[in-house]
Amino acid sequence: MNLQSYYKYKVFLRRISTMSQDPSMQETADAPYRQQYSSKEIIIINEYGVSANKLYIAQRPKIQKLIKLIENNKVEVVYVFDRSRLFRKHYEGVFFIDLCKKHNVKIIFTSTGHQEASNNTLIEGVMSIVNNLEGENITKRNAEARRRFPGKKFGYIKNKEDRTYKKNPEKEDTILEFFNVLRKVETITQLDKLLRHYKKLFKKTPEKLLEMAVDPFYAGYDISDNENKLPHVEPYLSLEDFKNLLTKNVIISTYSHKKVALEREHLFQPYCSKCNKLMKFDFSILENKAWYSCSKKSNHSKILLPSRDLFSVVSATLSKAIEGLDTDKLLRDSRTYLNKIRKLVQRDLAAIAKRKEQIRQAIILENDDLVGWKSNPSYNELLKLEDYEQQLLKNITEKEELLLENKELSNLTKDYLTNSKEKNFTLLVSMLINRLDVYPEKIVITLNKFDYLSYLETNYNFEVSDLQ
Known part of the structure; x- marks a missing residue:
């Protein structure tokens, strides 16, 4: 070693x-x-x-x-x-x-x-x-x-031997009441009042209560792929009642879409600047907001950052980083590399030319009969030298073509990174961003080091209007 x-x-x-x-x-x-x-x-x-x-x-x-x-x-x-x-x-x-x-x-x-x-x-x-x-x-x-055989399900008693789910007698009446009242909800205010009421009874968050409302397990079905009846589940409501709950109540039917949209805002892993721990991602479907905050166990004042604000700052920073991509340096390095190769090739070509001339002279001087000069052992070496000469010339031509391609590649790279902001934002973040640190009044973004981001500034101040 x-x-x-x-x-x-x-x-x-x-x-x-x-x-x-x-x-x-x-x-x-x-x-x-x-x-x-x-x-x-x-x-x-x-x-x-x-x-x-x-x-x-x-x-x-x-x-x-x-x-x-x-x-x-x-x-x-x-x-x-x-x-x-x-x-x-x-x-x-x-x-x-x-x-x-x-x-x-x-x-x-x-x-x-x-x-x-x-x-x-x-x-x-x-x-x-x-x-x-x-x-x-x-x-x-x-x-x-x-979906079909959860470890446990609120409102049910699971029989591990036959894997059946029976209604919990202690919760059955309250859960039935919950679904009946939920069917009559028509406004956000009514929904908020209902959730606050049953939050205390069930000791569940509003999000968990709404998850119950759109969970077909309570109807004894799995509808993720067609309508698959779950015979091992005792339902709280019929499949028809469950469908009506989703289709007739706009507030409830849009819940799943809002939840997915908010979960997709969890794109980053920011650190709290005070305790140096990863911040927790959370969201509120009713408020249609998502945010990062430091741990509740932290012994300092809470830092809270809306996820959309963080997205705006990161997006603006990535735009600056892409603008700072030094394509001219890429081309300069390519030219320098090509010149080094060209010098080495020219040196080898000169040596080959000198050796070829020596071989020709030796063949002429050693052969009285010039008709049979190709039978001279040195002739094979001459052929090999000429092949190698052609390979060197081909090599330098290919490198010159690559330099021309690099000019196009540098532009394509910049275009690709710009397009990635729209089409593959997460991948671009993983490529360019090393760490995010959140302070009470600022966000520090550490970018990964790249040779061709050498002219990137280390500090940007964004006004609120710049991030809209």
């Missing part, structure tokens, strides 16, 4: 999607590898209760820590149980493989029989897509199981 690799860490990454899962299988699988190193050489990263299906790469702080270590050339090898423990989204997997390849980081899967990691981008890309599809299927199966 050379001196440079000795000071690089061996990272052991483990991930379980829920806290109910057992990480011991992953720990056992990487134990033989850990025994090869001293404790000073090892970094263990445990992602417990983290779903790679639900969270993007920018929303996983410990993966961000690993990426930062790799970018700083602090990692020699990453040990992980299998590809699914790294990422589920295929583009994130390809990004990570490319990052490791760039920084000469090995990836070793500790699961017995799992296909080894390779430097072949095509193979890893295909494996990432398969992994992505597998993750989506797992998510769908789990969601279906939760």
Whole structure:
């Protein structure tokens, strides 16, 4: 082991999607590898209760820590149980493989029989897509199981032996009353009054109460894909009454759409500047607002930031970052690289020309019979030199063509980043933004370092009118 690799860490990454899962299988699988190193050489990263299906790469702080270590050339090898423990989204997997390849980081899967990691981008890309599809299927199966056979459901008593759900006699009358009153609601004021009343009775948030209202389980059905009757469920209302509840009451029928829209505003992982902890995302469907706030357990005054304000600030910052992309520097570097190659090629061409002339003279001087000069052993060397000469000329021509393509590529890159703000905002955030710190009166955004963002300013002040 050379001196440079000795000071690089061996990272052991483990991930379980829920806290109910057992990480011991992953720990056992990487134990033989850990025994090869001293404790000073090892970094263990445990992602417990983290779903790679639900969270993007920018929303996983410990993966961000690993990426930062790799970018700083602090990692020699990453040990992980299998590809699914790294990422589920295929583009994130390809990004990570490319990052490791760039920084000469090995990836070793500790699961017995799992296909080894390779430097072949095509193979890893295909494996990432398969992994992505597998993750989506797992998510769908789990969601279906939760819809039809939830671990527990408010208002029901579950029989674990025959997996049936019976109404809870202690709550039955109140829940029936809840659905009857809900059918008569016509205004936001009436809905707010109803939710405040049953919030105390059921000890549930207004959002949870409205979730009950649009949950077909209480009608004994799963309607996510056609109308599937659940014979193991004793319903509180008929399917017809449930449909009427959704279709006739505009306030309730639009609830699900509002909820999804507000959940989609959870795009970031901001840190509280006072306690240095991730801020909590929350929303109110009735107020149609979402926000980030510091933990209730924090021993300082609460910091609250509307998610739409944060989106506006981040969006404006990304626009500035894209504007600051120094495409001229990219082209200058390309020209410098081309000139270096051209000098090396010209030097080799001069040496080849000199050697070719020496061979020709030797052939002429050594052969009295010029008719058979091609049979001279030196003639084969001459042919090889001419082939190599043509390869060098072709190489320099290709590099000159690439320089012309770089001019177009620099413009395409800027256009792509600009379009990504509209079409793939989350990916652009994960590419460019390293960290968000929220202060009572300001937001500090730390961008990832790129050679071609060298002229980007470090401080921007946005007026409220600039963010509208």
